[in-house]
Amino acid sequence: MRILVIGSGAREHALVWKCLQSPLAERVYVAPGNGGTAAVARNVPVPADDVTGLVRLARKERIGLAVLGPESAVAAGVGDALREAGVPVFGPGRAAGRIESSKAFAREVMLRAGIPAPVSETFTEPGPARRWARRYGGRVAVKADGLALGKGVIVCDTSEQADRAIDDMLVHHRFGRAGAAIVIQERLEGPELSVFGVTDGRRVVPLAPARDFKRARDGDEGPNTGGMGAYSPPVGVTSELVDEVTRRVLTPAVEELARRGLEYRGVLYAGLMLTPSGIRVLEFNARFGDPEAQVILPRLNSDLVPLLVSAALGELPAHPWLEWSQRAAVGVVVASGGYPDGYETGFVIEGLSTVPRNVLTFHAGTRAVEGLGLVTSGGRVLTMVGLGEDVEKARMAALSGAVRVRFPGAFFRKDIAHEAVRA
Numbered sequence: 001m002r003i004l005v006i007g008s009g010a011r012e013h014a015l016v017w018k019c020l021q022s023p024l025a026e027r028v029y030v031a032p033g034n035g036g037t038a039a040v041a042r043n044v045p046v047p048a049d050d051v052t053g054l055v056r057l058a059r060k061e062r063i064g065l066a067v068l069g070p071e072s073a074v075a076a077g078v079g080d081a082l083r084e085a086g087v088p089v090f091g092p093g094r095a096a097g098r099i100e101s102s103k104a105f106a107r108e109v110m111l112r113a114g115i116p117a118p119v120s121e122t123f124t125e126p127g128p129a130r131r132w133a134r135r136y137g138g139r140v141a142v143k144a145d146g147l148a149l150g151k152g153v154i155v156c157d158t159s160e161q162a163d164r165a166i167d168d169m170l171v172h173h174r175f176g177r178a179g180a181a182i183v184i185q186e187r188l189e190g191p192e193l194s195v196f197g198v199t200d201g202r203r204v205v206p207l208a209p210a211r212d213f214k215r216a217r218d219g220d221e222g223p224n225t226g227g228m229g230a231y232s233p234p235v236g237v238t239s240e241l242v243d244e245v246t247r248r249v250l251t252p253a254v255e256e257l258a259r260r261g262l263e264y265r266g267v268l269y270a271g272l273m274l275t276p277s278g279i280r281v282l283e284f285n286a287r288f289g290d291p292e293a294q295v296i297l298p299r300l301n302s303d304l305v306p307l308l309v310s311a312a313l314g315e316l317p318a319h320p321w322l323e324w325s326q327r328a329a330v331g332v333v334v335a336s337g338g339y340p341d342g343y344e345t346g347f348v349i350e351g352l353s354t355v356p357r358n359v360l361t362f363h364a365g366t367r368a369v370e371g372l373g374l375v376t377s378g379g380r381v382l383t384m385v386g387l388g389e390d391v392e393k394a395r396m397a398a399l400s401g402a403v404r405v406r407f408p409g410a411f412f413r414k415d416i417a418h419e420a421v422r423a
Helices: 010-019 051-060 071-076 078-084 103-113 126-134 159-170 239-259 292-299 304-312 391-402 418-422
Strands: 002-007 027-032 065-068 120-123 140-144 153-155 182-186 192-199 204-206 215-217 221-224 229-232 266-275 278-285 328-335 359-363 366-369 373-376 380-388
Touching: 002 010, 002 051, 010 027, 010 292, 010 304, 010 359, 010 380, 027 051, 051 078, 065 078, 065 304, 071 078, 103 120, 103 182, 103 239, 103 278, 120 126, 126 140, 126 159, 126 182, 140 159, 153 159, 153 221, 159 182, 192 239, 192 292, 192 304, 204 239, 229 292, 229 391, 239 266, 239 278, 266 304, 292 328, 292 359, 292 380, 328 391, 359 391, 380 391, 391 418
Parallel strands: 002 027, 002 065
Antiparallel strands: 120 182, 140 153, 140 182, 192 204, 192 266, 215 221, 229 328, 266 278, 328 380, 359 380, 366 373
16 A cells, blocks of 8 residues: 655654555655655655645645644645545544644533533624633733644733734734634643544554643743643553543544534544543644654554554544553654744754664754755754653653764753653
């Protein structure tokens, strides 16, 4: 089978790496890929949201399975077009993918399905939004309704901060069309959790849980990013809790979409907070998370490809058997200086040849330049993943890889998964 992975991040590199382990994979293509995927698969210079170009590529190369990586591909309708062309697709169509691309739509789905979520409201005018936020003393999360590359959430502690966040989006249009409407949620307290469910539109199979770290700096300081690291399994998270999330969150969401005539085939990600009152859904994503995929997939001992194919064809077994490693995985993102705000690219990446063999290196913002080798091409450049008998050993392995990566301005968080070591 020829497999096409769509996207260019570390998530897509991890998917390519895992698919290549399958005896079913005759050849793996990546569109457009990065400097790391070029070394193991065939990169094709077609953007992830180029619907026409991707359909043309799939037909030319006789693709047997397409895997949607980033949210941009889902929102562009790549899944719809490929399915219409007869290509099995792991990833939802554009309409079902609104559960990520529109937070207002996701809120409506949760209300109709009875999914536990924070109290929230949708606004398009700043005045009513400010008044609503003041009811909570400004302790709210202000979210751009549309896609903002993981940066469209501002967590506020005071009314002044909430007012600024609301004005940034609705008055100053910081996120453009993505912020034309906003959703404001009450601020909750508790650890966050990421749970992924593979679904064929009817059945849902949960994957191993993970916890990611969105703030740019140690101690959960700095602005929100697309994710600076993750680890799996998270401390204190039991199989019973994952079953509860599947039963109360993932399955009801898939069923509510189906009631609306929206068949969801792919992976549905629930970003949760574990509050004293129980689980609450902060957001849904219509694809594998990044950096969570980089720590979940290395822990999966089973062949990933049959799972993706059966979901894409609408034939997911009622009880597929997945074998998970008992080892822990910790991923540390090495980012460009200034990320997630302004940053420069084009710097030569040094030190990769010295990374220990027990550390996986998943590329994101890299590209190969003749005569220079690999250079930076994005904000999140690499994810260094360590595996170990426990979280501490995995964490130290990941950090031993991150510290060897060198380019001007490079930085990474040193406290990823430290909570599990303290516990």
